[in-house]
Amino acid sequence: MPHTLVLLRHGNSVWNQKNLFTGWVDVRLSELGETEANRAGELLVEHGVLPDVQHTSVLTRAIQTANIALDVADRAWIDVRRSWRLNERHYGALQGLDKAETLEKYGPEQFQLWRRSFDVPPPELADGAEWSQFGDPRYADLADGELPRTECLKDVIARMLPYWRSDIIPDLEAGKVVLVTAHGNSLRALVKHLDGISDADIAELNIPTGIPLVYRLGDDFMPLEPGKYLDPEAAAAGAAAVAAQGRK
Numbered sequence: 327m328p329h330t331l332v333l334l335r336h337g338n339s340v341w342n343q344k345n346l347f348t349g350w351v352d353v354r355l356s357e358l359g360e361t362e363a364n365r366a367g368e369l370l371v372e373h374g375v376l377p378d379v380q381h382t383s384v385l386t387r388a389i390q391t392a393n394i395a396l397d398v399a400d401r402a403w404i405d406v407r408r409s410w411r412l413n414e415r416h417y418g419a420l421q422g423l424d425k426a427e428t429l430e431k432y433g434p435e436q437f438q439l440w441r442r443s444f445d446v447p448p449p450e451l452a453d454g455a456e457w458s459q460f461g462d463p464r465y466a467d468l469a470d471g472e473l474p475r476t477e478c479l480k481d482v483i484a485r486m487l488p489y490w491r492s493d494i495i496p497d498l499e500a501g502k503v504v505l506v507t508a509h510g511n512s513l514r515a516l517v518k519h520l521d522g523i524s525d526a527d528i529a530e531l532n533i534p535t536g537i538p539l540v541y542r543l544g545d546d547f548m549p550l551e552p553g554k555y556l557d558p559e560a561a562a563a564g565a566a567a568v569a570a571q572g573r574k
């Protein structure tokens with residue numbers, strides 16, 4: 327029996343709308359994001375993909391998205407587990423900066439390196455800085471050295487994959503339909519693993535907000551076929567819009 331995994335990037339947030347680098351800053355969904363989350367729930371119902379268990383990051387925009395979508399799908403009652411390991415990539419000193427201004431200031435090459443390269447992190451964010459997560463109670467249990475001050479995609483893979491193995495795979499193994507509600511870059515990390523995308527090619531992958539991406543996985547928990555967005559046209563348009571961010 328194939329295993330069913332549903333990946334969902336949170337809906338548009340108020341900082342997506344303002345075109346600001348967000349990372350670990352805990353912003354909420356915009357009105358558009360709430361509408362997208364509703365639509366995600368409708369798509370799950372239309373396609374008969376009904377999650378039995380959900381995993382989310384500890385960021386409010388992902389939690390809100392999952393709550394709305396699951397409520398629409400009449401699945402608000404399923405078990406939930408949350409982990410910082412599913413959080414968005416920590417964007418370092420770029421958190422809170424305007425993407426268009428950053429592009430203008432540093433040029434397209436540096437901008438793309440920071441946004442999409444595999445292993446070049448932005449400069450670190452100082453612990454006392456306005457958009458730092460240092461001292462945030464939700465990270466109190468992290469071991470010394472685990473709280474990032476910046477991350478590249480490689481770092482995200484290194485902290486996300488242990489959770490995939492220790493917490494998500496066992497739910498799939500138990501025959502559950504698993505919903506993972508997370509973020510543009512933490513989901514890029516998971517898709518890179520599942521689809522075996524190279525370090526170079528992953529730069530071209532963008533995940534749209536609010537559209538469920540469904541994988542059928544084999545007994546090795548790798549895809550039997552390519553993942554399918556439940557609304558492929560909207561997904562293509564959404565991914566193109568993400569790629570174009572920064573350009574006003």
Ligand SMILES: O=C(O)[C@@H](CO)OP(=O)(O)O
Nearest residue numbers: 346347348349414441510
């Ligand atoms: O700002 C961010 O945290 C992410 C996702 O919104 O942006 P980007 O797509 O530029 O990596």
